Structure formats: structure tokens, C-alpha cells
Amino acid sequence: MPSIIPFKATRATPAKAPHLISRTYQDYDMDELEAQLKYNPYSFLQILNPGYKFSHDISGNERFNLVRNRFLEFKEERHLITEDTSCFYIYENVDPHHSYTGIIAGANTLDYENNHIKRHENTLHHKEVLFKDYLNTVGFNAEPVLLTYKDDDSLNEIIANIKTTTPDYHFMTTDHNCHQVWKVADEHTIDTIQNIFSQKKNLYIADGHHRTASSHLLAQEMGSKHDSYNYFMSFLIAESQLNIYEFNRLVKDLNGLSKEQFLMQLDQHFRIQNRGLEIYKPSKKHHFSMYLDGEFYSLYLRKDGHEIKTPLDDLDTQMLYDLVLKPLLGIGDLRTDSRIDYSYGKSDLLLMKDRIDRGKFEVGFGLFPATVDQMKSIADADLTMPPKSTYIRPKLPSGLIIYEFENE
Structure with missing residues (x-):
């Protein structure tokens, strides 16, 4: 069953x-990145x-x-x-809309x-190798899975009790997020947390499939060099705290169809149903929004419109691919097709509408x-979702807590 470990983190000093x-x-985006690099010498982006620093673009091993x-x-x-002792860390992020806490x-x-x-996405081997070499x-x-x-x-009770104590970090960032961190060094608490996770049957990757696969490749390559290579930094969070948004699809043409x-x-x-200028957002699964030629449409799957044999067949992104994108619009590989x-859904349907109205795309699906x-269910069935099926929050910051490999 799953095993987790505390580790000697390298972490930002509280003042920085x-x-x-x-x-x-x-x-x-490019402007924001340039501003951070130009005016903030402490940003993890500098690393x-x-x-x-040299006004030079570099890549590969040199980078x-x-x-x-x-x-x-x-x-x-x-x-x-860098810590002297191995710890867990309770991290809480509060933004204007949500609060997340995990380990x-x-x-x-x-x-x-x-x-x-368990995984629910496919990974690309060349990306796994690239990030393995980077690590x-x-x-x-620096970016937990x-x-x-x-x-x-x-x-929940352990975390709640820890949060009644004074945090090791408590600060706001310019995006109006409040960050708090509690270091967990007590051996009894660490043992209790480890024991709880050891009794769970499975954990599920919500975000970070390539990072996980790359860490596994690195562990295989390093063998017995040091036990730290057999682990990767993770942020463990209860299912109820995940927020999953959709990815909308935009296609450049109708594949020769009027x-x-x-x-x-x-x-x-x-x-x-033609909804005209009314912005229609689906309210349940198997309902889709479509924007075409200046008008919104609602698309409701007919009761006999699709046979569901596996958990993947029941997923709307797979359904849209099987019924529309591939057979009607001629979209083959969802990862590489330039059409x-x-x-993602947080940007809402207005962005999709704007890109189509400006002629960049012909049709869009919400x-x-x-x-x-x-x-x-898809992970348990050893199946994988189509690319861009989920946009999941929270997204953790880089540079606050860092997992450093040991060589001695």
C-alpha cells in the first residue's frame, strides 16, 4: 500500500x-515573465x-x-x-474563491x-526522458505532484489540530493568495500520518503525470545510489478539496462541410437547440455548448446516441472525440493536430467566442x-483520458518547499 516519507526540505527563508x-x-506570459526577471532578483524564476542573467537563450544540458x-x-x-531533520509540511492556500490544505x-x-x-493520463516518453535528465x-x-x-x-483532525498552532510561514502574494505552512517534525505525528496512508489502497495523480513518470525513470537509472531518488515530492490533498475545470475545444474549420x-x-x-446570442454553459454531463457562426447552440446527447461500455465511454471529452471531432471534423491525434x-474553463466561454469571432477558429465546444x-473510475480501469480533459486546482507555487536529492 502507498508509503510516504518526511524529508529534509530546502525551503525559502520566511522573509524572502x-x-x-x-x-x-x-x-x-512574456511581459509578466520579463517584469519578474528584471525587477525581482529573489524570484525562483531567476533559477x-x-x-x-547573460541576456542569452539557452537550452538542453547547458541550461x-x-x-x-x-x-x-x-x-x-x-x-x-535546508532542514536539519526530516519533516512533513502542512500547506494551506487561500485565494479569493477557494481554500486548499494538504500535506x-x-x-x-x-x-x-x-x-x-494510479494515473489517468498518457505521457510522452521523450518528455519523461527530458525531465528525468533535468532532475x-x-x-x-521544486514542483510537487x-x-x-x-x-x-x-x-482531517490531525491537520486541523496542527493548524491551531503558529505557522512557520504566513504571507500574502500580489495575486491575493494567502499562504501558510506548518512544519511537522514530531515523530509521533509523522508515524501516525504514515500509518494512515499505508492503510489506503491507492492514491491518484490529479496533476503531474509527466513529473511522476520522470521521477520513476530517474529512480530506475540511479538504482541504489541514494534512497532519496526513490521518492518524489508530492502534495497530498483530499478529494473534496480538488476543483476540476473543463477544457473547451476550438477547431479551425468544418472539414469541408457546410x-x-x-x-x-x-x-x-x-x-x-439554437440559443442565438445567449451564452449557454452546460450544467451536467453529456450536455455540450457549441459556438458556430455567431450563435450558441446546446447539444444534448440522445439517449441512444452513444453506447457506454467502459468508464471512458462515459467521459464527455471522449464522447465528443468519438462522435464529433474524429468522424465529422477529421481531428486525428488530439496532441499533435494543428487544427x-x-x-480551460476558468477562462469561460467568452474567450472561446472571441477567438472564433476574430476568425482564428470556426467552431468551439464547451x-x-x-x-x-x-x-x-478511469484510472481504476487502467484507462486514460484524452489530452486536456481536466484542468485541476490547486496549482502549487514553486520554490517554497523543495525536494533535494542526496548523494551521500
């Missing part, structure tokens, strides 16, 4: 933490983009080695400090190999978000 932590690198150098500089300058710990790569850490060179993991578990009253031909073919599987793009139960 509000300035040091960053979002995922890909989450920044992730070491070429900025990996410079990331390592910049990381060591941050440690030497005491922007980052930062090391998760076992063997549990991933033995399918006790091996830089020697640390998001793992979820069935809500547990015993864990609007009328396309609607007639859709009618074989869906009840279609399709995605926008979906109802998948549920945790659907995600787990």
Missing part, C-alpha cells in the same frame, strides 16, 4: 518567501531561467547546469535554507510502478467538467 515563490513557468548553479547561489546567499511529503516511485499511485542534473524537484485520496476523518451539413450530421447523436486548440469519481 513572498518574493521567491513563483507559479509554473509556463503560466507566465529556472538562468540565461536571463540544466546553469539552473543547478543558480540554485546553489540562492542557497549560498541564504535565500534558501507535502515524499511519495514512493515503487507505488507508481506497482499501480498504487538528475539540477538535483532537486498533486496526489489525491479519499477524505479521511483522522487526517454549416447546414455539419448541423445535420450532429443531429444523429444530439438534440440541438484543434484548447482553453464541456461540463469531469468529476473526481470519473477520474478515479
Whole structure:
């Protein structure tokens, strides 16, 4: 059954933490990234983009080695400090709409190999190898994998009790997020938490499939060099605290069909209603929104419109692919086809409408978000969702708590 461990974290000093932590690198647009690199010398982005210091774009092993150098500089300058003892960390993030609390710990790569850490997405081998090589060179993991578990009253009570004490970190960031961290060093509490997780049958990857697969590759490559390579940093959070948003689909053309031909073919599987300028957002699964030629449509799956044999067949992103994207619009590989793009649901349908109105796409589809139960059912059946089926929050900051590999 799943095993988790405390670890000797490298972490931001409390005074520097509000300035040091960053979002995922890909989450920044070019202007925001430039501003952070230019005006914030403490940002973790300075480590992730070491070429900025030299006004030079670098990649591959050269970049990996410079990331390592910049990381060591941050440690030497005491922007980052390393624990003397192994700990768990309770992390809470409160934004204007939600509150998330979970446990930062090391998760076992063997549990991933033995399918006790279950996946619901496919990974690309070249990306696994690339990030494995990155981890091996830089020697640390700064972005935890998001793992979820069935809500547990015993864990909730432990976490609630810890949160009554003074946090080790308590600060606000400019995006109006409040961050709090409690270090858990008490051996009895650590043993209790480990025992609770050891009795669970499975954990589920909510976000971070490539990071998990890469950590597993690294563990295999390093063998018995040091036990720290057999674990990867994770943020363990109860299912009830996950927020899952949908990814909308946008397609550049109707694959040679006229609007009328396309609607007639859709009618074989869906009840279609023209909503005009009314922005229609699906309110339950198997209902879809469509924006075409300046108008919104609701598409309701007909009762005999699709045979459901597996948990994957019941997933709206798979259903849309099987009934519309592939047979009608000629979309083959959802990862590589240049005719399709995605926008996650937090951006809402207005963004989809705007991109179509500006002529960048011909048609767009809005979906109802998948549920945790659907995600787990698909993982339990050893199936995988289509790409861009879920956008899951929370997204943890990089640089606050770091898992560093040991070599001695």
C-alpha cells in the first residue's frame, strides 16, 4: 500500500518567501515573465531561467547546469535554507474563491510502478526522458505532484489540530493568495500520518503525470545510489478539496462541410437547440455548448446516441472525440493536430467566442467538467483520458518547499 516519507526540505527563508515563490513557468506570459526577471532578483524564476542573467537563450544540458548553479547561489546567499531533520509540511492556500490544505511529503516511485499511485493520463516518453535528465542534473524537484485520496476523518483532525498552532510561514502574494505552512517534525505525528496512508489502497495523480513518470525513470537509472531518488515530492490533498475545470475545444474549420451539413450530421447523436446570442454553459454531463457562426447552440446527447461500455465511454471529452471531432471534423491525434486548440474553463466561454469571432477558429465546444469519481473510475480501469480533459486546482507555487536529492 502507498508509503510516504518526511524529508529534509530546502525551503525559502520566511522573509524572502513572498518574493521567491513563483507559479509554473509556463503560466507566465512574456511581459509578466520579463517584469519578474528584471525587477525581482529573489524570484525562483531567476533559477529556472538562468540565461536571463547573460541576456542569452539557452537550452538542453547547458541550461540544466546553469539552473543547478543558480540554485546553489540562492542557497549560498541564504535565500534558501535546508532542514536539519526530516519533516512533513502542512500547506494551506487561500485565494479569493477557494481554500486548499494538504500535506507535502515524499511519495514512493515503487507505488507508481506497482499501480498504487494510479494515473489517468498518457505521457510522452521523450518528455519523461527530458525531465528525468533535468532532475538528475539540477538535483532537486521544486514542483510537487498533486496526489489525491479519499477524505479521511483522522487526517482531517490531525491537520486541523496542527493548524491551531503558529505557522512557520504566513504571507500574502500580489495575486491575493494567502499562504501558510506548518512544519511537522514530531515523530509521533509523522508515524501516525504514515500509518494512515499505508492503510489506503491507492492514491491518484490529479496533476503531474509527466513529473511522476520522470521521477520513476530517474529512480530506475540511479538504482541504489541514494534512497532519496526513490521518492518524489508530492502534495497530498483530499478529494473534496480538488476543483476540476473543463477544457473547451476550438477547431479551425468544418472539414469541408457546410454549416447546414455539419448541423445535420450532429443531429444523429444530439438534440440541438439554437440559443442565438445567449451564452449557454452546460450544467451536467453529456450536455455540450457549441459556438458556430455567431450563435450558441446546446447539444444534448440522445439517449441512444452513444453506447457506454467502459468508464471512458462515459467521459464527455471522449464522447465528443468519438462522435464529433474524429468522424465529422477529421481531428486525428488530439496532441499533435494543428487544427484543434484548447482553453480551460476558468477562462469561460467568452474567450472561446472571441477567438472564433476574430476568425482564428470556426467552431468551439464547451464541456461540463469531469468529476473526481470519473477520474478515479478511469484510472481504476487502467484507462486514460484524452489530452486536456481536466484542468485541476490547486496549482502549487514553486520554490517554497523543495525536494533535494542526496548523494551521500
